[in-house]
Amino acid sequence: MAIIEFPKDIRWGAATAAYQIEGAATKDGRGLSIWDTFSKTPGKVLNGDNGDIACDSYHRYEEDIELMKELGIDIYRFSVSWPRIFPTGTGEVNQSGLQYYHDFVDALLANGIEPMCTLYHWDLPQALQDKGGWENRETVDAFAEYSDLMFKEFDGKIKKWITINEPWCVSFLSNFIGIHAPGYQNLQLATTISHHLLLAHGKAVTKFRESGLTGEIGYAPNLEWNEPYSNKQEDIDACNRGMGWFIEWFFDPVFKGSYPQFMLDWFEKKGVTLSIQDGDMAFIHQPIDFVGINYYTGSVVRYKENHELFDNEKVDIGYEKTDFDWNIYPEGFYKALSKLKDQYGQIPIYITENGACYNDGVENGRVKDQRRIDYLKQHLTSLSRAIDSGVNIKGYLTWSLLDNFEWAEGYDKRFGIIHVDFNTLERTKKDSYYWYKQTIKNGWFDM
Numbered sequence: 488m489a490i491i492e493f494p495k496d497i498r499w500g501a502a503t504a505a506y507q508i509e510g511a512a513t514k515d516g517r518g519l520s521i522w523d524t525f526s527k528t529p530g531k532v533l534n535g536d537n538g539d540i541a542c543d544s545y546h547r548y549e550e551d552i553e554l555m556k557e558l559g560i561d562i563y564r565f566s567v568s569w570p571r572i573f574p575t576g577t578g579e580v581n582q583s584g585l586q587y588y589h590d591f592v593d594a595l596l597a598n599g600i601e602p603m604c605t606l607y608h609w610d611l612p613q614a615l616q617d618k619g620g621w622e623n624r625e626t627v628d629a630f631a632e633y634s635d636l637m638f639k640e641f642d643g644k645i646k647k648w649i650t651i652n653e654p655w656c657v658s659f660l661s662n663f664i665g666i667h668a669p670g671y672q673n674l675q676l677a678t679t680i681s682h683h684l685l686l687a688h689g690k691a692v693t694k695f696r697e698s699g700l701t702g703e704i705g706y707a708p709n710l711e712w713n714e715p716y717s718n719k720q721e722d723i724d725a726c727n728r729g730m731g732w733f734i735e736w737f738f739d740p741v742f743k744g745s746y747p748q749f750m751l752d753w754f755e756k757k758g759v760t761l762s763i764q765d766g767d768m769a770f771i772h773q774p775i776d777f778v779g780i781n782y783y784t785g786s787v788v789r790y791k792e793n794h795e796l797f798d799n800e801k802v803d804i805g806y807e808k809t810d811f812d813w814n815i816y817p818e819g820f821y822k823a824l825s826k827l828k829d830q831y832g833q834i835p836i837y838i839t840e841n842g843a844c845y846n847d848g849v850e851n852g853r854v855k856d857q858r859r860i861d862y863l864k865q866h867l868t869s870l871s872r873a874i875d876s877g878v879n880i881k882g883y884l885t886w887s888l889l890d891n892f893e894w895a896e897g898y899d900k901r902f903g904i905i906h907v908d909f910n911t912l913e914r915t916k917k918d919s920y921y922w923y924k925q926t927i928k929n930g931w932f933d934m
């Protein structure tokens with residue numbers, strides 16, 4: 488097979504998120520989040536799982552950092568639990584929460600691992616949800632206040648900030664499709680929220696710039712690649728609407744200063760309007776230092792009249808699938824990254840999430856997750872192709888370091904390169920951990 492090689496200066500990392508790994512849900516003054524509420528609402532999460540304990544990383548982060556150090560990563564993406572800092576979302580600060588993240592970040596730095604901090608990875612303080620959540624513009628200002636405090640508190644320690652993880656998930660998956668917290672199914676609500684999330688991102692960037700602190704700031708949208716089933720214009724248009732929901736809707740406002748007209752027109756046909764206040768787009772459109780890209784899968788899409796939101800349907804043409812039933816579509820990774828370069832120029836890109844769900848268990852102290860190794864090889868090959876094509880890739884962070892709480896799927900779906908036994912909390916390095924370790928050490932792998 489072929490040797491796939493990477494630039495010597497590429498950053499190699501791994502990613503997690505607070506609610507998915509920390510546990511200690513009521514420890515040291517943490518307030519409730521919408522995921523505490525949602526996961527305890529019967530029927531919302533598979534097997535009634537919740538994040539009360541998760542990987543217990545709140546207490547076990549030194550062990551996790553040892554595993555990161557042995558892995559050889561030089562950057563680690565984690566998220567801060569907003570309700571650990573502001574138990575009611577605003578107002579009084581929980582000093583124990585701040586101290587926890589100081590201890591954690593200090594331990595990362597002491598081990599030569601750079602912290603990349605996501606400020607919002609879905610765990611909105613329940614107290615803010617009780618006042619309308621992201622539909623309420625006051626939540627935007629609360630996020631700016633929370634972000635500003637974090638920037639100043641961690642000045643000199645954290646130099647890579649991500650404002651919002653996956654605004655598409657926070658808005659549409661959670662308020663239109665409805666499978667994530669808070670679980671509404673209202674297109675107008677979801678679209679309004681998508682604007683407030685981008686505004687929250689923009690206001691946090693403004694706070695960061697005004698603070699004069701050193702560091703870089705960006706956001707982390709998720710995208711999937713849609714390929715038209717045929718070259719019929721109706722299939723191409725249907726495909727572009729589907730992808731426009733992930734790409735143009737969340738990239739154009741930030742990089743071009745306006746929402747894509749073809750999407751605005753489509754939403755208007757659906758009776759959805761966007762109320763943009765004076766000054767909103769100026770906040771959203773201001774320059775950022777990088778964009779985090781979360782890529783997992785893609786689909787073949789064709790036109791289907793009056794079907795779902797975009798008059799389109801995914802066509803299963805037999806792609807291999809992960810244990811989450813997601814298509815394995817590495818070419819889509821290359822095509823999506825190329826599209827971003829063509830449409831938005833040379834913005835520095837960190838792959839802030841890429842990985843696969845495979846539920847292989849521990850047998851005699853070993854986890855033989857060859858399918859995850861194959862997935863990573865295929866997608867890193869696509870990444871190498873994008874780099875060779877001039878896409879400005881700065882780093883790759885695999886999702887995830889640990890098996891963890893996979894939202895509506897609970898602990899049933901495993902994305903980690905480290906296995907976690909959720910009864911004993913024992914960590915076991917999977918075969919993919921050793922493969923990734925060797926790839927990081929070499930800077931290349933043999934396809």
Ligand SMILES: OC[C@@H]1[C@@H](O)[C@H](O)[C@@H](O)c2[nH]c(CCc3ccccc3)c[n+]21
Pocket residue numbers: 504507652653656709781783840886893894902
């Ligand atoms: O599902 C795997 C990971 C989650 O564990 C991360 O928290 C989240 O950032 C993330 N985003 C995506 C792609 C969007 C998506 C998430 C969940 C369900 C369907 C699509 C996959 N993942």
